[in-house]
Amino acid sequence: MSAILSSMKQAFSNRNLMVITLTQSLFMLTASLWWPYWSLYIQHLGASVTLLGVIFMSEMLFQLLFQLPGGYLTDRLGRKKVIVLGSICRGVSPVIYLLTGSWEWVVVGMFFTQASNMMIPAIDALIAESVTKENRGLGYGAFRMMTLLPQIFTAFIGGVIMDWIGIIPGVRLTIxxxxxxxxxxxxxxWRYLNDTYDPLKVVGTQRHSPIDALKNAGKVPRSIWYLIVVAAFSAFAFRLVNNFMAIYATQELHLTNTQWGMVTMTVMVVSTLLTIPGSIISDRFGRKPGIMASLGLLPAQFFGFTIAGGFTGLLGARFLGGVSEGFGGAVTGIEGGSAWLALVADMVPANQRGMVMGLIGTMAGLLSLPGSTLGGYMYDNMTPETPFYAAACSGLAAFLVFTLFVKEPKTKAD
Structure with missing residues (x-):
């Protein structure tokens, strides 16, 4: 415990890490009140499960539009400017959600939400450059743990709110x-971040455009392509089922919104408790063991949904998901956890880091793009369990590719 507290103190002695962590924690404190019920909210606005899949695929398309530009701008303008610009876009989407009341306008709001994600490569690069390369896993882990802490009870509180006043007014209140x-x-x-990267002091790579990055994708090292394939399989599994978990839990397993909130709260507790120990293991014993543990638990979690039967079984399945998240190796969206991000940072030099992180997110996103639509179609036209079986298979493929082909670099990049 003393080693963990000492490591935490060391990580948060850095001003940038403190600012980015506290601000993200504040945002997550409020957003996690309604995120677990977002699919139910859109469904209450009139969308079918199949249409939900199309809506979330559209959101993924928006996300991809900004991945490479985000990485490019991160290396061209510096980290701080891109983070502030993305934060402004994130402030626009709740305005749209609150001023409108149809699923069509939800899609418009999603555009600005995903525009805000152009700052993700900048945040990842800022963290990597704000700590020593020996403590990168800890830096990412400290950031992740502190942003998870506010979410421990908010999903449960959100469920109580939804059961108390209803899904639509409850979601709008928390938005x-x-x-x-x-x-x-x-x-x-804007006021307190310090940039860690001056593009004017670096020549060459900062002049490469997003189109250049795609043209030169074939020149990316094989190790990065292996990571892209792993990220694609992992993200595809996630997208097949993530947006339908709440619907499956409340409509197929007949959980209340409060019970679903309790399940989500359990995931937050488990992943939060494991994040710092998992990050320390990543720094001391290598990135690969923790990432393998994360990826190996993914298919078990998804298969667990199909045999859950009720609240207790679903709690067990999601418990495995919490352990997976805690080790920081699975890619559940456009980026992975602390061990995954530290591995990428170890492989890529600073002047290419934003672009490569954007490239990984873009390529993995393109390859996993049909996941939401396919999952919604399976749910409506086959059985509700079918997308979970498919997700388990895709998660298993991610685990096998990573285990067999990905190797850690002998020398870590600065």
Missing amino acids: GLTLAAAWINVFIR
Whole structure:
């Protein structure tokens, strides 16, 4: 315990890491009140499960539009400017959600939400450059743990709110809190972040455009392509089922919104408790063991949904997901956890880091793009369990490719 506290103190002695962590924690404190019920909210606005899949695929398309530009701007403009710009976009989407009341306008709001994700390569690069290369796993882990802490009880509180006043008014109420948090973050990040990278001092790579990055994708080292394939299989598994978990839990297993909130809270507790120990293991014993553990638990979690039968079984399945998240190796969206991000940072030099992180997110996103639509179609036209079986198979493929082909670099990049 003393080693963990000492490591935490060391990580948060850095101003950038403190600012980015506290602001992200504030945002997540409010957003996690309604995120677990977002699919149910859109369904209440009139969308079928199949249409939900199309909506979330559209969101993924928006996400991809900004991945490579985000990485390019990160290396061209510096980390801070891109983070502030992305934070402004994040403050726009709640305005749209609150001023409108149809699923069509939800799609418009999603565009600005995904535009905000252009700052993800910048945040990842900022963290990597704000700590020593020996403590990168700890830096990412400290960031992740502190952003998870506020979510431990909010999903449960959100479920109580949804059961108390209903899904639509409950989600709109909590989005109002997110709106306030988003604009507070804009000011704090603009005022207190220090940039870690001056593009004017680096020649060559900062002049490469996003189109150049795609043209030169074939020149990316084989090790990065292996990571892209792993990320694609992992993200595809996630997209097949993630947006339908709440629907499956409440409509097929007949959990209340409060019970679903309790399940989500359990995941947060488990993943939060394991994040720092998992990051320390990553720094001391290598990235690969923790990533293998994360990827290996993914198919078990997804298969667990199909045999859950009720609240207790579903709690067990999601417990495995919490352990997976805690080790920081699975890619569940456009980026992975602390061990995954540290491995990428170890492989890529600073002047290419933003672009390569953007490239990995873009390529993995393109390859996993049909996941939401296919999952929704399977859910509506086959059985509700079918997308979970498919996700388990895709998660197993990610584990096998990583285990067999990915090797850690002998020398870590600066």
